[in-house]
Amino acid sequence: MSRPAAVTPADIVREAAALRRSLDAGFREEVVTSLYGEVERITRRAVQDAGSQPLELDQRIDRIVTSRWFGLPLMLGILAVIFWLTIVGANVPSQMLATAFFWFEDLAAGWFTQLGVPWWVTGFIWHGVYRGLAWVVSVMLPPMAIFFPLFTILEDLGYLPRVAFNLDYLFKRAGAHGKQALTMAMGFGCNAAGVIATRVIDSPRERLVAILTNNFVPCNGRFPTLIMLATIFVAAAFPPAVASLVAAGSVVGIVLVGVLFTLAASWALSKTVLRGEASAFTLELPPYRRPAMARILYTSLIDRTLFVLWRAMVTAAPAGAVIWLLANISPGGVSLATRAATFLEPLGWAMGLDGVILLAYVIAIPANEIVVPTMLMVYMSQGMMTELDSMDGLRRLLVDEHGWTMLTAVNLMLFSLLHNPCATTIITIYKETLSAKWTTIGALMPLALGFIVTLLTAAVARTFLGL
Amino acid sequence: MSVEHNCETCPVHAEMAQLGAAAGTYDRVVALAGNPNTGKSTLFNALTGLRQHTGNWPGKTVTRAEGGFQFSAVRYKLVDLPGTYSLLSASDDEEVARNFLLFGRPDCTVVVVDASALERNLYLVLQVLEITDRVVVAVNLMDEARRRGIAVDTRSLARDLGVPAIPIVARTGENMMALLGEVAAVASGQTVTQPLRSKGTPDFERAVSTLVPMIEAAAPGVPNARWIAIRLLDGDVPVEEALASGRLAELVVRQQAPDARFSKKIALQGAQ
Numbered sequence A: 001m002s003r004p005a006a007v008t009p010a011d012i013v014r015e016a017a018a019l020r021r022s023l024d025a026g027f028r029e030e031v032v033t034s035l036y037g038e039v040e041r042i043t044r045r046a047v048q049d050a051g052s053q054p055l056e057l058d059q060r061i062d063r064i065v066t067s068r069w070f071g072l073p074l075m076l077g078i079l080a081v082i083f084w085l086t087i088v089g090a091n092v093p094s095q096m097l098a099t100a101f102f103w104f105e106d107l108a109a110g111w112f113t114q115l116g117v118p119w120w121v122t123g124f125i126w127h128g129v130y131r132g133l134a135w136v137v138s139v140m141l142p143p144m145a146i147f148f149p150l151f152t153i154l155e156d157l158g159y160l161p162r163v164a165f166n167l168d169y170l171f172k173r174a175g176a177h178g179k180q181a182l183t184m185a186m187g188f189g190c191n192a193a194g195v196i197a198t199r200v201i202d203s204p205r206e207r208l209v210a211i212l213t214n215n216f217v218p219c220n221g222r223f224p225t226l227i228m229l230a231t232i233f234v235a236a237a238f239p240p241a242v243a244s245l246v247a248a249g250s251v252v253g254i255v256l257v258g259v260l261f262t263l264a265a266s267w268a269l270s271k272t273v274l275r276g277e278a279s280a281f282t283l284e285l286p287p288y289r290r291p292a293m294a295r296i297l298y299t300s301l302i303d304r305t306l307f308v309l310w311r312a313m314v315t316a317a318p319a320g321a322v323i324w325l326l327a328n329i330s331p332g333g334v335s336l337a338t339r340a341a342t343f344l345e346p347l348g349w350a351m352g353l354d355g356v357i358l359l360a361y362v363i364a365i366p367a368n369e370i371v372v373p374t375m376l377m378v379y380m381s382q383g384m385m386t387e388l389d390s391m392d393g394l395r396r397l398l399v400d401e402h403g404w405t406m407l408t409a410v411n412l413m414l415f416s417l418l419h420n421p422c423a424t425t426i427i428t429i430y431k432e433t434l435s436a437k438w439t440t441i442g443a444l445m446p447l448a449l450g451f452i453v454t455l456l457t458a459a460v461a462r463t464f465l466g467l
Numbered sequence B: 001m002s003v004e005h006n007c008e009t010c011p012v013h014a015e016m017a018q019l020g021a022a023a024g025t026y027d028r029v030v031a032l033a034g035n036p037n038t039g040k041s042t043l044f045n046a047l048t049g050l051r052q053h054t055g056n057w058p059g060k061t062v063t064r065a066e067g068g069f070q071f072s073a074v075r076y077k078l079v080d081l082p083g084t085y086s087l088l089s090a091s092d093d094e095e096v097a098r099n100f101l102l103f104g105r106p107d108c109t110v111v112v113v114d115a116s117a118l119e120r121n122l123y124l125v126l127q128v129l130e131i132t133d134r135v136v137v138a139v140n141l142m143d144e145a146r147r148r149g150i151a152v153d154t155r156s157l158a159r160d161l162g163v164p165a166i167p168i169v170a171r172t173g174e175n176m177m178a179l180l181g182e183v184a185a186v187a188s189g190q191t192v193t194q195p196l197r198s199k200g201t202p203d204f205e206r207a208v209s210t211l212v213p214m215i216e217a218a219a220p221g222v223p224n225a226r227w228i229a230i231r232l233l234d235g236d237v238p239v240e241e242a243l244a245s246g247r248l249a250e251l252v253v254r255q256q257a258p259d260a261r262f263s264k265k266i267a268l269q270g271a272q
Helices: A009-022 A027-046 A056-065 A071-114 A119-157 A160-173 A180-189 A191-200 A204-216 A223-237 A240-271 A293-328 A336-350 A355-363 A368-382 A391-401 A406-417 A423-433 A436-465 B011-015 B040-048 B092-103 B115-131 B142-147 B154-161 B176-188 B202-218 B225-233 B237-244 B247-256 B260-269
Strands: A047-049 B016-020 B028-034 B065-071 B074-080 B108-114 B135-140 B150-152 B165-167
Touching: A009 B202, A009 B225, A009 B237, A027 A047, A027 B115, A027 B154, A056 A071, A071 A119, A071 A160, A071 A223, A071 A240, A119 A180, A119 A223, A119 A293, A119 A368, A160 A180, A160 A240, A180 A191, A180 A204, A180 A240, A191 A204, A191 A423, A204 A240, A204 A423, A204 A436, A223 A240, A223 A368, A223 A391, A223 A406, A240 A406, A240 A436, A293 A336, A293 A355, A293 A368, A336 A355, A336 A368, A355 A368, A355 A406, A368 A391, A406 A436, A423 A436, B016 B040, B016 B176, B028 B040, B028 B092, B028 B115, B028 B176, B040 B065, B040 B074, B040 B108, B040 B176, B065 B176, B074 B176, B092 B115, B108 B115, B108 B176, B115 B135, B115 B142, B115 B150, B115 B154, B115 B225, B135 B154, B135 B176, B142 B150, B154 B165, B165 B176, B202 B225, B225 B237
Parallel strands: B028 B074, B028 B108, B108 B135, B135 B165
Antiparallel strands: A047 B150, B016 B065, B065 B074
16 A cells, blocks of 8 residues: 555554454454464473472472461561561660760860860861761661661562562552552662552552552661660660560561551552552562572672661761751850750640650651751750760660650650651652652651651550550 | 673683673663563673662562673673563553663563573563564573473574573573673674564454554654554554654654663662
């Protein structure tokens, strides 16, 4: 046939539709059938299967790991062991790092003073920027260097798809996609990565559900906060022999609360603004593979640990500077930090927290990693204590000088779980959804939940427990 | 940017150099396609020396990552595509893979398949062969298959598919040089493949040959007009939309633009 002079796309689509009608109705089935036949023939010629039992051991392991009764408890058990190893292993190196860093801070500040450097330069550099960095490194580096390799081993082994398999039923009941369990697992590393990982979900509705609820699992930037609180408050109430177990258990508990909120929020979204049924999908359970240890160490230490640490340091340095300025600029004799904290105090009190904690969350919007250092720096600039070189010292600062109770610790753990995503995650949500509306919802929904939950727990604890 | 000399099994290894994410000019573009969890990212890392994160779960790579390697004095850009079971449905990651194969005009596409699950993997191979004839099939995870007592005759496979098929173990680097040799030959046009393509009914073929010149006239420079014609006859809505909105031409341009900075960033974030 002759080529038309000017063909518009609409012409082509129309022509294709016409041709399709003219074709035998079954032509698509024919194509598919012949494809299947072809594949089968090629396979039969190329593959010699020596009567292989498809990895019997794998199947036996899977029968336990994904069993209806053992699957979930086993999963929680593994999680608990990982947290326990992290808490026990990180404790000593964290203290050593803190001691070394703060010893050097005093030393260096001393030199500066001797050299006649103005006090505010010394303060800004050493008690501001440096102290922020030192905190971030000593609190975050040891737990990450233990947690990430362990998590990567599980990933390399092939355990993550089994987690998705175990949780599929729950997510389906919540009207969400089973693969959301995978994106949730990525969220433990970093919520921004978890949001990107939702691309594996085909349906736009379910993908949006996964994006909006990813922030309910604590990311690596928030784990140090949780671990610290679990160690110095929850565990301290128990005898030393079981303290670390209790600490690990309470971190698992917080993770469970996060998963429950993920499911509840997914369910609520699926019943309201993102109405729809869960779609079916096939999930392949890959064979277990022996983890390549050298590569795991490289990936988890260089790519993950140092990457996250670097990000934390980049945000901690300016935050340290901001806090130092807030704490040392005092118009009318009262520092800006104290003014801001006083302003936030009523709300903070009602939430079972205090003004300083809320101020820390405002300053720490760029990255969750710096919440605790920010908080401590504001406290230290207000109180008597300027040295902080052990968990005991930390406990004294918070409890004796600033009136923390178990309610403060528990609600801070809850608020750490339920608050707005960090700036990176918010930007990522926008890039993935290209919608200001969904980005706003993704940022404000967890924050609103955080307010509601902490206001309720504080009210309940004060009314019934007299805390 | 390190030159590796650690592979005793292959004397020609010195010919190969990993170029990492080095920016610069490349002589040829090679795409890595395949089902999820067949080891594409492992192969990508082995060739480029990059540390694109790999994990033992399907769907790990959600965007394309790019890196480079040099083989026999030719510089190759290697593009790691998300794993897909087919090129027909349109989830985000499948679209990334499909658009690149269609419009990125790779000089060679390596389809990585799992030796233990050849039958399931072949559907994608046949679909890729519909799009491009410059294909090398890498039969990966041969060690696992051997452990399971499965033997794959890659010669028979190559004969049936009409393109080279090489058995490899990406994790240990086994047979990597043979693979690269075939990639080089196919990319340079030295090896001319005769890909297996299903012929439809005469009516169907006539319909296709009616549409092809129309598509070529409406969107000049579009590769694989035949594939688009088949998709249109199949009533593929995303393809219809891409054609109607003029996005087809735009896609061609975009797929050929360098994507390295974006994907490097994703690779970092994805590494969490």
